[in-house]
Amino acid sequence: MPKRSTKGVRSQKTAHISLQAHDYYTDCSRAGMLYAALIRSPAASGIITNIAIPQMPDGYFLFTARDIPGRNTVHTQNADTPVFCADRVSYFGEPIGIVAGPDESEVYELTSEIEVTFDSSTLETALESVAEKYTHPVIKLPGTEQKPDSDQILEITKAMNLDPPAPGTIPTKPQIPQLSENAGAITAQRIVKTGLFSGDAQNTYESVFKSADFDIAETWIQDTEQPSWAETNGAFCFMENGIMNIFTPTQWPDYLRKAVSVSLNLDDDKIFIRETNSSGHDANGIWRNATLAIQTAVAAYLTGKPVKLTLSRDEHQKFMKSGVPAKIHYRTAVMKDGSITAIKADITIDVGACNPFAQEILDRLVIAVCNIYDIPNICITAKAVTSTNPPTSIFPEMIDSQAFFAAENHLQLIAQETNILPADIRLKNICSNQKNTKMPFIFHTEKVENVLQNAISMSDFNRKYTTFRIDAKQHRNSEDTFFALPIRGIGLACTFDGSGYFGNDIFSGSQKISITLESDNTVTIHSLVPSPAISEIWIKTVAAILKLPPSSVKITPDMEINDILPLPDNIYSNISIMTQLLSQCSLEIIKKREKTKLPITVKKGLAPSLKKQWNKSDFSGIPFHTTSFGAAVVEIELDPYTYKERIKGIWLAVDCGRILSLPAIENTLRLSIQQELSQLVVDETIVCDDVHISFIHSEDNPGQIGEIVHNTVPAAFSSALSQALSARICRLPCTAETIYSQGDTV
């Protein structure tokens, strides 16, 4: 059983039964509740010397860093961030205060009337960055319009309590802002060099590439963002009987409780966290949510009233953005036969003002950037830099995808340059013998060829690729502009989806589970209740092994109401690891049943020897507990008249080990594909005529498939689009302008 920090306060049960249970914090309310809104810095940098709202009405409150009872700090891993910015602004929109009051629209009105005074020595920077962005903090009210630049700047000077510039001196375009002292600082790094690159000599690099038949370089950027219409982030807090109650979509309640305790100067047992639904992929409930919860809790603590803070959709999209922007420059040395002799990859990620998980994100990108290919000489330099963008976080569902986007698109480019079929290029370079490989990262690639061949034959990839290539060439060379047929392209991508990463103890440290075969022959799985799909898989797995009906198996958290698990929630529902542990528990029960009386409880955890397969100091070995593989083919068709894209088909082949529930896995993949199609082109959802999914039969341990679609489809799509347009699409999402400007030359 995972270690719990148990400080139950049984008397609190009464208080919580009286409050109507809601799945979403936005549905919570209490008599006398105040609505809250954040005051945000209008500049990306500068030193604030004063914040004031003129004429605060009765019953309305403004709190800033000075009002925090405890420390103005949120401590996450090795990073400290302020609850409210006290003086030096780190990023545009950084919260500098919170306004609370009984009328929601009045609260928003008040936030737009703030006066923020900046230190004059940092004025130029602040002024420039404001002119570039917004006149007011980001609370969008209906009926407002964007004003021309000169008016904006006048408003800024008024908001900053400055004398307006003399007439005729207002710049019509903002100048490039100076970076603050922390902007561009490297916050995490990773360098991996093998083969000839280990020597670090510059002439070695060049000689490797010079000796190759093809030296192919390109920069790839994937910054897709899925439209999200789920509940925006925020919190609902109130004090009752000396206990601070926090209802919020946190995914790490233990961390949140500790953080609140520090900021409010309250003991842990005076804080009750109620996790509400984390809806949507961008829930951002690992650490960013904690800051919002603390801000709300401060307001509730100081006013003595219930307070609800709900971010507007605009705020949620700007300041709680999912993913981390990454730019990957890839350079490969390739021989005529298609074998890749060297890769030099430079990865830069912008973590915004702060990201406590920057190292892990970087490490995962480094591991993914060479994918499953066996390259004798690799040089990967990766760095995470800060900027004046809002802080970012870690999203397990999309952590490697940008590296795969670069790798798979680059493979497609290599295929084009070398005139070798994309599938053949991949098969040529896949690691076939792990014993002889020089790659630092080891994956069990035995089934990869199967997966690839499956996707290729399902989609008739080779024939279509060749045909479309010839068509594209004819379009380019033809002087006849009398065209009628749609333009087509087809792309291929294959990637892995690793789960149970051994490189970070927080996310793979303490996975344990226990089950009890009760005296009445029912089974209790002691765990947080996961999603219905995973619950069904766990119940069926245990029932099948113990030869009991599924109805006799139940999952019970087995926790006191105030108990909190120490790790993020998604650790406890990791399907691959936890399902294996459950199987092991069940098999152990079968052994013990013959000798021991009921009830029998068995606990299992991740064996330490497994974690040792990954060498943290060398950054090498087997990085994941389980790895699934997927290959996707995307065929697109462009309307030559409107340049509108249409996907003729997506073929997905997956090897994820033993399949525990075919309907659940199919639904997950189809849903992922549907979600993916709404983020490949800005403001558009691409229609897809047909989706075909095939699974490679396997009795291996089940692996996760949550990232497979996000890892493969964008790369396959951009490759297909590149072929259709006879141009290189290096960046997603693309826009109508991108397609238009490329398509116009077809």
Place this chain on the structure above:
Amino acid sequence: MQKTEHTFFFAKTISELFYQLKAVSGLQIVGGCTRIDAVPDKAISIRGIPDLAVITKHERYLDCGPGVVLSDILALGHTRVPDIFLDAVQSVANPIVRNIATIGGNICAPGIKLSLYASLLALDTHLELRSPLDTLYVPLSNFTGVPQGFILSNIRIPLNDWDISVFRRLGPEHKITDTSASFAFLADNDKSMITNIKLAFAGPVTFRSLELENRLIGTHLPLSPKDISLLVDTAGKQFDKSAEEINYNPILRRQFLNLTRYSLEQLT
């Protein structure tokens, strides 16, 4: 940013509507109000006026009140509504928005012309504008807005059969941006001769390509690639003339020319 105070008025009959419009200065009529960010400060809803939400089918035209919601038009089906107009209605937003959005609101929306405009323009739609004392019939091609003291009381859509009907909505599906527009093309031919043709474009730039239409009527089919290129050039010039002093996204011009070419190819 000041909170905008809205005032709403209501009318149950057309006479009441006229009365309110006269009594309250600056009052604007609203239909489904689907563009909530553009609700006027003083608005009067026609939702409660049944006379303005009637659809009547005659032998050669369809009369739609401005308060008719788009889903009701779709419910009539292809047998009673011109295909091109039905395609245009289908392209608006999504089914739940179409349950509240009105045809009058779509036509009268300020700024970029919305999705129904091109098809109605191509169909030679006429608008009935009514005041307490007068009734005007204005072709949509001459429509520049509802004059003071008048209301849009009816939209008359001719019902003709067309051999070729092309409609395309341009730009994002669920938003109106600077790349949003609609294209409509209708043509009839008889014994390899074009007997009737309509070409319309509506968005940031809105026009009927009358010069092209006049050139094509009476032309024998098939059109050669060279003819099509020349005709597309003519259409381009018409576009440029209508777009003088208008800021538009160049994609739209390209798409218009491409669609014109496509439509002319359909004739061939």
Place this chain on the structure above:
Amino acid sequence: MKIPVTLNNAKIVLEAEPGDKLLNVLRRLNLLSVKCGCNEGRCGACTVLLDGKPVPSCIIPVALTRDSAITTLEYFSKSEDYQDIINGFKKAGINMCGYCNAGKVFSAWHILNTSMKPDRRIIYEEVSHLSPCCTNTDILINGILYAFDFRVHRMGVQKNAKN
């Protein structure tokens, strides 16, 4: 402003600014099945029935609903039609997340009410705009088709019972 409406079959007078979104007004009345999603009338999270038609309450000023009948999911969930839909969804293996329920249920109901025999293409056109937060469109279509079967069966049984 006072706005008389029939809300969930009860005549009441709403007191709100005329420009207030219907979504916000309903949530203030504790009708929480109406959720704030895209704010553009697209995702369906805020869907209610207005005079029997599903509409997005996030883009409708409350003043426009004067003298209209508004039905939210709280009230609709007591009906037999709702049960048919839920049974159909259950059979298709749909587990709604709770945020998108109004859009999916009311869109399903609208299809069942207006189509004699809905086919996949018609259903797809009606539901493809809904937020794909927890259910993909194919499975949603399956659910609606099952719901149709349940409804036909129930109405057949009721008709026979009357006879």
